[in-house]
Amino acid sequence: MQLPSFLASLLATGNSLAPTVLRLALGVMILPHGLQKTLGWFGGYGFNGTMGYLTGTVGAPWIFALLAILAESVGGLMLIAGFGTRLAALGLGGVMLVAVAQHRANGFFMNWAGNQKGEGIEFHLLALGIVVALLILGGGKFSVDSALKR
Secondary structure (H helix, E strand, O other): OOOOHHHHHHHOOOOOOHHHHHHHHHHHHHHHHHHHHHHOHHHOOHHHHHHHHHHHHOOOOHHHHHHHHHHHHHHHHHHHHOOOHHHHHHHHHHHHHHHHHHHHHHOOOOOOOOOOOOOOOHHHHHHHHHHHHHHHHOOOOOOHHHHHHO
16 A cells, blocks of 8 residues: 555655664653653643643643643654654654743753753753754654554
């Protein structure tokens, strides 16, 4: 069965291990953040608490708050499976761009010593670099995308 050209382009990937390593690293890193927001695991506030914070305190429209939660939770799972890698990476890229905008006042570095008002942007920039690589390369070897493309 021939896939529509847009879907085929979305799933296109090589057989390299490099994007596999990148998507697994990003997925494993972001999934616990998503589980904080959806299920309240790892000290998170769960779905209702996170939606309330993002829409009330931050002032995000509800649709953007929902998309951010989904990008980190469902997107993290998608990256780990390599299913819809580019779509998941795009969603996380949006989340990381917003995080850079929110954290830029705290400088570049992470707040390892606890002497800043909050975290800097270095982590978010690293995640954005991985996102860009995945948008270019796709899911790589051992991805559902690769299996579907065949």
